[in-house]
Amino acid sequence: MSNQPHILVIDDEPQILRAVRTILIEKGYRITTARTGEEGLTLAAATLPDVVILDLGLPDMDGLEVCARLRAWTQIPIIVLSVRDSEQDKTTVLDRGADDYLTKPFGIEELLARIRVALRHLSQSKGAVDPVIMVGEVTIDLSRHVVTRGGTEVKLTATEFSLLAYLAANAGRVLTHRSILEHVWGWAEGDNVEYLRVYMMQLRKKLEDDPRHPRFLLTEPGVGYRFITPN
Amino acid sequence: MNIQTSISIRRVSENLVAILITAITTGILILLREALSAPVIALLYLLPVLLSTTRWGLGPGIMASVCAFLGFNYFFITPYYSLTVHHGQDVLALIVFLSVAIVISQLVGRIRSSLANAQDREHEVSRLYTLSTALVALRGMDDVSKRLATDLQTSLRATACQVVVDPGASISAGIAVSPEDTTLTIPPDHVFPLQTDRGTLGEIRLWLDRPALSPTDERLLRAFAGQGALALERAMLVQAETKARILEESDRLKSALLSSVSHVLRTPLVTIKAAATSLSSGEVSWDSPARAELLAALEEETDRLNDLVSNLLNMSRIEAGALKLDREWNILSEIVDSAVGHLKHITQTHQLEVDVPDDLPQVQVDPLLMEQVFTNLLDNSIKYTPSDTKIRIRATALPGDMIQVEVANEGPPVADEDLEGIFDRFHRVTSADRIPGTGLGLSICKGIIEAHGGHIRAENLPAGFAFIFTLPGKVTKIASDMPVE
Numbered sequence: 195m196s197n198q199p200h201i202l203v204i205d206d207e208p209q210i211l212r213a214v215r216t217i218l219i220e221k222g223y224r225i226t227t228a229r230t231g232e233e234g235l236t237l238a239a240a241t242l243p244d245v246v247i248l249d250l251g252l253p254d255m256d257g258l259e260v261c262a263r264l265r266a267w268t269q270i271p272i273i274v275l276s277v278r279d280s281e282q283d284k285t286t287v288l289d290r291g292a293d294d295y296l297t298k299p300f301g302i303e304e305l306l307a308r309i310r311v312a313l314r315h316l317s318q319s320k321g322a323v324d325p326v327i328m329v330g331e332v333t334i335d336l337s338r339h340v341v342t343r344g345g346t347e348v349k350l351t352a353t354e355f356s357l358l359a360y361l362a363a364n365a366g367r368v369l370t371h372r373s374i375l376e377h378v379w380g381w382a383e384g385d386n387v388e389y390l391r392v393y394m395m396q397l398r399k400k401l402e403d404d405p406r407h408p409r410f411l412l413t414e415p416g417v418g419y420r421f422i423t424p425n
Numbered sequence: 426m427n428i429q430t431s432i433s434i435r436r437v438s439e440n441l442v443a444i445l446i447t448a449i450t451t452g453i454l455i456l457l458r459e460a461l462s463a464p465v466i467a468l469l470y471l472l473p474v475l476l477s478t479t480r481w482g483l484g485p486g487i488m489a490s491v492c493a494f495l496g497f498n499y500f501f502i503t504p505y506y507s508l509t510v511h512h513g514q515d516v517l518a519l520i521v522f523l524s525v526a527i528v529i530s531q532l533v534g535r536i537r538s539s540l541a542n543a544q545d546r547e548h549e550v551s552r553l554y555t556l557s558t559a560l561v562a563l564r565g566m567d568d569v570s571k572r573l574a575t576d577l578q579t580s581l582r583a584t585a586c587q588v589v590v591d592p593g594a595s596i597s598a599g600i601a602v603s604p605e606d607t608t609l610t611i612p613p614d615h616v617f618p619l620q621t622d623r624g625t626l627g628e629i630r631l632w633l634d635r636p637a638l639s640p641t642d643e644r645l646l647r648a649f650a651g652q653g654a655l656a657l658e659r660a661m662l663v664q665a666e667t668k669a670r671i672l673e674e675s676d677r678l679k680s681a682l683l684s685s686v687s688h689v690l691r692t693p694l695v696t697i698k699a700a701a702t703s704l705s706s707g708e709v710s711w712d713s714p715a716r717a718e719l720l721a722a723l724e725e726e727t728d729r730l731n732d733l734v735s736n737l738l739n740m741s742r743i744e745a746g747a748l749k750l751d752r753e754w755n756i757l758s759e760i761v762d763s764a765v766g767h768l769k770h771i772t773q774t775h776q777l778e779v780d781v782p783d784d785l786p787q788v789q790v791d792p793l794l795m796e797q798v799f800t801n802l803l804d805n806s807i808k809y810t811p812s813d814t815k816i817r818i819r820a821t822a823l824p825g826d827m828i829q830v831e832v833a834n835e836g837p838p839v840a841d842e843d844l845e846g847i848f849d850r851f852h853r854v855t856s857a858d859r860i861p862g863t864g865l866g867l868s869i870c871k872g873i874i875e876a877h878g879g880h881i882r883a884e885n886l887p888a889g890f891a892f893i894f895t896l897p898g899k900v901t902k903i904a905s906d907m908p909v910e
Contacts (some may be wrong), residue, residue, distance in 0.1 A: 371753070387753045387754045391754060391787060416751055416793055
C-alpha cells in the first residue's frame with residue numbers, strides 16, 4: 195500500500211476537498227488533507243508527501259508564503275490552485291518555486307495530468323531525462339540536437355532549438371515567461387515577452403500541423419507556455 | 426534680529442528725530458528772535474509738536490512738546506540761556522504752552538491711532554472677505570484647508586501654518602501646510618482649534634518668528650478659524666451627501682444586476698440539475714447516446730456559469746475603477762484563436778471566419794481580459810443573428826502602430842440612436858425576454874478596451890452589423906540568429 199503516491203491537498207473549501215479526495219482515492223492515490231496553511235505545513239513535514247496541491251486562497255496565510263516555507267526544506271512538487279483572474283499571483287508563485295498551477299474550476303483529467311507530470315518529474319530528478327522525446331510525428335533528440343518531423347529533419351535556429359529543448363525537457367509542466375527568458379536567452383530582468391512570442395510562433399510553424407491551433411506547444415495565457423506530450 | 430528689538434530701535438529713532446526737528450525749529454527761531462514776540466514763538470513751537478505727533482504718534486509728540494517747552498524757556502524767556510524764570514507772566518505762558526502742546530499731541534495722536542486702527546480693521550475685514558468668498562467656491566476639504574493655511578500664513582506673517590483636519594468618523598483626515606513642502610520638525614508656537622457646533626474638526630498650528638500673536642493677529646486668527654471651520658463643515662456635508670448618492674446609485678445598480686443575473690444564472694443551473702439527476706437516477710443506460718449528450722451539457726453549462734461569473738467580476742471591477750490589467754506583449758491572433766477555441770460549442774450554429782494575420786504588430790494587453798472581449802462580442806453576435814449566417818473577425822494594422830479589429834455579422838441593422846447606447850449597462854436593443862442575457866457583455870467590452878487605451882464603436886454595414894475597436898500595437902524586430910549545425 196505504501197508505494198502508492200501520497201498527495202497532500204491544502205484547501206479550505208470542504209466541497210473541493212471532498213471532490214478531490216474521492217476522485218484521487220478512486221485513482222489509487224493516498225490522500226492527506228489540510229484546511230489551513232499552518233496545518234498543511236505541519237502535515238507536509240510529518241507525512242512527507244510525493245506531491246502537494248495547494249490552494250492560493252487560504253484563510254490563515256498567503257499561498258505564496260506556504261510555498262516559500264515548503265521550498266525552504268523540500269523540493270517536492272507543488273501544484274497551486276487559483277481562480278481565473280489572478281495571473282499575477284500565479285506567475286509569482288510559479289517563479290518562486292511552485293511547479294504548476296490549475297485554474298478553478300478545473301477538469302479532473304487536468305488535475306490527474308498535472309499530478310502525473312509532477313510524479314514523473316520527481317522520478318526524473320532522481321534518474322536521467324530521456325534524451326529522445328516524441329510527440330506526434332515530431333521527434334526531438336536532445337543529446338544530438340536533431341529535430342525531425344515525419345522523418346525529415348527540421349532546420350531550427352540555435353535559439354529555436356534551445357527554446358524547444360527547454361520546453362520538451364519539462365514536458366507537461368508550465369514554464370513561465372520569466373523562466374524561459376532566463377533559461378534560453380539568459381535575460382533575468384526585463385519584459386521581453388514579445389521576442390518569446392515571435393520564436394514560439396516560428397517553432398509552431400515549423401513543427402505543428404496547424405500552427406494556429408497548436409497541439410503540443412501550448413500557450414498559458416498571462417503565464418507562459420506548456421509543452422504537452424500525448425501521454 | 427527679532428521683531429521686538431527692531432521695534433524698540435524704531436521707537437528710539439522716532440523720538441530722536443522728534444528731538445532733532447524741535448532743535449532745528451529752535452535754531453531757526455533763534456535767528457529770528459529779534460523780529461518775533463514771545464507769543465508768536467510759542468505758536469511756532471507748536472509746529473514740530475504737531476509734525477511729530479502726526480508722523481509718529483503720541484510718544485514722539487510728547488517728546489517734542491517737552492523739548493519745545495525746554496527750548497522756549499531756555500532761549501526765548503528772559504533771562505536767556507537759563508531755565509530760571511523771573512516774571513510770573515512767563516511762568517504762566519510756559520505752563521499754558523506745555524499744556525497746549527501735550528493736549529494737541531494727545532488729540533492728534535488719538536486721531537492717528539484710531540485711523541491706524543480703522544485701517545487695520547479695514548484690512549482685516551477685506552482679508553476675511555477675500556477668504557470667505559474664496560472658501561465658498563471650494564468644495565473639497567483638502568482645498569479648503571489648503572486655502573486656509575495659505576491665507577493664515579500670509580495674513581499673520583507666520584513662518585509656517587499647518588491646518589490639520591481630523592473630524593473622526595468615516596471622513597478621512599487631511600493636512601495642509603503653507604508654505605508647501607515645508608518640513609515641520611519642531612512643535613508649533615500656537616495652536617488654535619477649528620470648532621463648530623458639531624464639535625472640533627481639527628486644528629490650526631502656527632510657527633512664528635515672534636514670541637506671541639498681537640491682539641489684532643489673535644482676532645484675525647479667530648475670525649479665520651471660524652470661517653475655515655464653517656467651510657470645512659460644509660465640505661464635509663457635501664462629501665457625505667455625495668457618498669450617500671453614490672451608495673444609492675450603486676444600490677440601484679446592484680438590484681438591477683441581481684434581477685438580471687439571477688435569471689441568467691438559473692438557466693445553466695436548470696440544465697446542470699436536470700443532467701445530473703437523470704444521470705444518477707439510472708434512467709439513462711450506460712451505453713445510450715443520451716448519456717454522452719448529458720455529460721457534454723454538464724460541462725458546457727458549468728463553463729458558461731464560469732464565464733458569467735468572470736463577466737460579473739469584471740463588471741464590478743470596471744464599475745469600481747479597479748480593473749487591474751496584467752499587460753504584456755501578445756500576438757492578437759493567438760488570443761483570437763484561443764477565444765474561438767473556447768467557444769466551439771456555441772459557434773457551431775454560425776459560419777465563423779477568422780482573418781487575423783499572425784504577423785500583425787504585437788499588442789500590449791491583458792490576454793485573459795482581451796479573450797473576454799472576443800468571447801462577449803462573439804456571444805453577442807451569435808445571439809442576435811440568425812443561424813447559418815456568417816460572423817467574421819478581421820484585424821488590420823492602421824498607421825501609427827494601431828490595430829483595428831472588426832467583428833462583423835450579417836444580422837439586422839441596429840437603429841442609429843442605439844449605436845452609441847449599445848455599450849451601456851443593461852442596454853438591451855431587443856426586448857429583454859426574447860433573448861437571454863445580462864445586458865453587461867458589451868459594456869464590459871467597452872470597459873476593457875478603454876482600459877487598454879483603445880476605443881470601441883458599433884456600426885451598421887451595407888449587409889449586417891459590426892463591432893469595431895482599436896488597440897495600440899508595436900512591431901517587434903527580431904535579430905536573426907544562426908541555424909543549428
